[in-house]
Amino acid sequence: MAAKKNIPNKPATNGLKADSDKIEPSYTEQQGNGGETHQKAGEKVATLTSAQGIPIADNQNTLRYGARGPALLEDFHFREKIFHFDHERIPERVVHARGYGAHGYFELTESLQDITRAAIFQNVGERTPAFVRFSTVAGSKGSFDVARDVRGFAVKLYTKEGNWDLVGNNIPVFFIQDAIKFPDMVHAVKPAPDRDFPQAQSAHDNFWDFISLTPESFHMIMWVMSDRGIPRSFRFMEGFGVHTFRFLDNNDRSTFVKFHWKPKQGLQSVVWNEAVKINGADPDFHRRDLWNAITSGDFPEWELGVQLFDEDFAEKFDFDVLDPTKLIPEELVPIRKVGRLVLDRVVDNFFAETEQVAFCTQNVPPGIDFSNDPLLQGRNFSYLDTQIKRLGSPNFTHIPINAPKCPMAHFQQDGHMAMRNPVGRANYEPNSWGAAGGPRENPEQGFRSFASDETGPKRRLRPESFADHYSQPRQFYISQTPIEQKHIADAITFELSKVERPDIRSRVVSHLLHIDENLATTVADGLGLPLPQPALATQPTRTDLLPSDALSIIKNGPKKFAGRKMGILATDGVDANLFAALIAAIKAEKADYEVVAPKIGGITLSDGTKVAAQQKIDGGPSVLYDAVAILASKEGSKELASIPAAKDFLSDAFTHCKFIGYSPEVCTFFKKVGLADNMDKGCIKLDDKNAVSAFVKTCGNIRFWQREKLD
Numbered sequence: 001m002a003a004k005k006n007i008p009n010k011p012a013t014n015g016l017k018a019d020s021d022k023i024e025p026s027y028t029e030q031q032g033n034g035g036e037t038h039q040k041a042g043e044k045v046a047t048l049t050s051a052q053g054i055p056i057a058d059n060q061n062t063l064r065y066g067a068r069g070p071a072l073l074e075d076f077h078f079r080e081k082i083f084h085f086d087h088e089r090i091p092e093r094v095v096h097a098r099g100y101g102a103h104g105y106f107e108l109t110e111s112l113q114d115i116t117r118a119a120i121f122q123n124v125g126e127r128t129p130a131f132v133r134f135s136t137v138a139g140s141k142g143s144f145d146v147a148r149d150v151r152g153f154a155v156k157l158y159t160k161e162g163n164w165d166l167v168g169n170n171i172p173v174f175f176i177q178d179a180i181k182f183p184d185m186v187h188a189v190k191p192a193p194d195r196d197f198p199q200a201q202s203a204h205d206n207f208w209d210f211i212s213l214t215p216e217s218f219h220m221i222m223w224v225m226s227d228r229g230i231p232r233s234f235r236f237m238e239g240f241g242v243h244t245f246r247f248l249d250n251n252d253r254s255t256f257v258k259f260h261w262k263p264k265q266g267l268q269s270v271v272w273n274e275a276v277k278i279n280g281a282d283p284d285f286h287r288r289d290l291w292n293a294i295t296s297g298d299f300p301e302w303e304l305g306v307q308l309f310d311e312d313f314a315e316k317f318d319f320d321v322l323d324p325t326k327l328i329p330e331e332l333v334p335i336r337k338v339g340r341l342v343l344d345r346v347v348d349n350f351f352a353e354t355e356q357v358a359f360c361t362q363n364v365p366p367g368i369d370f371s372n373d374p375l376l377q378g379r380n381f382s383y384l385d386t387q388i389k390r391l392g393s394p395n396f397t398h399i400p401i402n403a404p405k406c407p408m409a410h411f412q413q414d415g416h417m418a419m420r421n422p423v424g425r426a427n428y429e430p431n432s433w434g435a436a437g438g439p440r441e442n443p444e445q446g447f448r449s450f451a452s453d454e455t456g457p458k459r460r461l462r463p464e465s466f467a468d469h470y471s472q473p474r475q476f477y478i479s480q481t482p483i484e485q486k487h488i489a490d491a492i493t494f495e496l497s498k499v500e501r502p503d504i505r506s507r508v509v510s511h512l513l514h515i516d517e518n519l520a521t522t523v524a525d526g527l528g529l530p531l532p533q534p535a536l537a538t539q540p541t542r543t544d545l546l547p548s549d550a551l552s553i554i555k556n557g558p559k560k561f562a563g564r565k566m567g568i569l570a571t572d573g574v575d576a577n578l579f580a581a582l583i584a585a586i587k588a589e590k591a592d593y594e595v596v597a598p599k600i601g602g603i604t605l606s607d608g609t610k611v612a613a614q615q616k617i618d619g620g621p622s623v624l625y626d627a628v629a630i631l632a633s634k635e636g637s638k639e640l641a642s643i644p645a646a647k648d649f650l651s652d653a654f655t656h657c658k659f660i661g662y663s664p665e666v667c668t669f670f671k672k673v674g675l676a677d678n679m680d681k682g683c684i685k686l687d688d689k690n691a692v693s694a695f696v697k698t699c700g701n702i703r704f705w706q707r708e709k710l711d
């Protein structure tokens with residue numbers, strides 16, 4: 001059959017005749033190999049190759065019979081490229097699918113030599129490489145960052161004696177007491193199986209149904225419904241190992257330990273109305289924040305704190321230290337700060353590092369051991385299995401991000417994607433090949449488990465000591481400031497308002513009655529629900545537990561505006577001196593800023609200086625910033641009043657209790673937004689240099705909470 005003479009999508013053939021018998025130049029060849037290549041003159045560029053290293057001549061066209069004929073099976077380059085692409089996805093994590101990681105190091109600041117023989121805790125000043133992955137729990141990989149959820153805080157420490165994975169959360173307790181409940185709990189919070197929604201949220205029937213039937217979850221619920229569930233960024237949240245672990249010294253003497261990560265930047269959360277809007281404006285809010293902080297040299301840092309206690313304390317403590325729905329108040333067992341974790345390097349490749357990193361709770365080096373916490377015991381099974389499934393081979397430890405950075409020698413071999421196999425003749429132990437026979441076990445240096453005495457009948461039994469479900473939730477609640485208590489009530493009311501079945505709403509409130517009557521009545525009232533009878537309680541709520549300041553975010557907020565971001569909404573004609581003073585004050589505080597302008601091209605100041613904008617007003621709502629400044633000329637103020645997004649910028653900043661600095665001309669804009677009569681001490685006029693620097697300092701308080709009505 002005669003081939004058509006023209007080439008598809010090609011405007012003109014340059015007189016070339018297509019002929020099935022001749023090698024025909026492709027459209028791109030005729031266009032000078034794809035037209036513009038962006039290659040600078042004289043610049044050396046690597047030659048594209050296949051994965052097998054074969055140099056590729058044409059990456060634009062498949063090999064085909066003639067110009068318009070069928071593709072040829074022979075095209076190994078096409079096949080390799082497409083097949084590889086077809087296999088690009090691996091299963092996302094069943095929980096904690098959406099995460100973001102960074103590299104850094106842990107530095108010991110206080111030796112724990114007398115407590116543990118773990119190498120990482122011996123020498124003050126010694127640095128151990130670390131990789132941290134933060135995550136949400138319920139949402140899928142492509143969900144948004146500021147969901148109301150628990151945050152994963154998983155730390156891989158590449159110690160000299162093997163990898164230690166401290167796979168924690170930003171909340172010190174958990175929903176359930178026994179690992180066997182985990183699949184139910186996760187199924188309940190994830191999208192319903194028939195309709196596959198809602199995504200990345202807990203405000204639905206299935207979740208609250210499960211919770212209302214699982215009283216042990218109420219301590220965790222109080223935390224998740226507090227502003228801890230909507231952190232401002234990964235940088236401003238705590239991390240907790242949750243379970244009780246053991247430290248073992250050289251003589252195998254055991255000390256119980258709970259691990260805490262305390263952010264040097266102070267705690268900070270967003271408010272719910274803000275979270276909802278952030279998720280629309282920037283679904284990547286948290287990952288962008290971490291990336292920007294690290295790449296700009298503002299390395300986030302946490303202190304490692306340990307709570308150390310012995311069997312005696314465990315015996316006397318009000319609750320069972322093996323119960324993961326309980327915490328030990330810092331007032332009872334103070335936190336000893338023993339090191340710092342610094343994140344100073346972003347990943348080179350998200351998939352290779354953040355996606356392929358495989359945390360396993362059972363990865364502990366000598367000197368660290370487990371307790372009998374039934375959740376921890378269950379996790380020690382789950383993580384290895386999940387990594388083999390997710391990464392497709394037990395050789396996931398060969399992937400660089402998972403490989404230990406200490407010497408390794410073992411006889412595990414083969415399997416999919418084996419990168420390292422034992423060398424030499426012997427691949428078994430014991431053997432009689434002497435040194436050539438490979439590694440041997442070492443009772444001195446090797447991992448030894450704590451020799452605990454375990455007895456008891458084989459049964460499925462929840463210990464009596466796990467039966468108090470309401471006392472610590474109450475303690476958490478009374479430790480909050482009134483604003484924080486209000487946010488908890490608002491959050492539960494909101495979530496339950498999305499629950500369709502009134503009996504589920506009512507059952508939740510029946511538990512709240514055991515935690516705090518005021519909370520229960522506020523929620524019931526907010527839902528328009530008659531107050532139910534209290535739920536049947538396995539134990540009465542203790543009212544003698546004292547408030548603990550450590551449990552409040554507001555009481556542990558930042559001291560400065562450092563590390564935070566100002567949104568400067570500005571127009572043409574802004575006083576150049578004022579603008580310069582504001583930028584200088586922000587820099588002096590070691591904070592960051594973005595200029596938000598009516599046009600992305602930027603603004604021209606009163607002295608003619610051009611200033612670039614980072615955001616056009618529609619893309620830079622005030623929810624993306626910790627504080628805002630609105631700088632405009634008289635004309636600019638009028639212009640802002642005509643832009644709906646600019647009005648939202650101000651009214652949202654006001655509603656979210658942000659500090660608002662404004663140039664005197666902006667008063668008319670406040671009027672147009674309907675806020676002229678509400679201006680309070682959180683709205684600060686920037687009329688001279690001193691006012692500007694006082695404003696930026698005040699922003700260190702993050703919010704002007706007095707603006708929020710407590711009713």
Ligand code: HDE
Binds near residue numbers: 167179357375379382
């Ligand atoms: Fe996890 N959890 N978990 N979890 N978990 C996973 O492992 C599991 C629990 C936590 O950034 C999975 O690699 C069980 C408590 C974090 O890669 C899986 C139970 C805490 C991460 C798994 C728990 C956590 C995971 C899914 C109940 C806080 C993300 C993918 C016994 C102390 C790690 C994966 C990362 C991930 C199982 C409960 C924290 C399925 C069975 C409690 C931070 O193995």
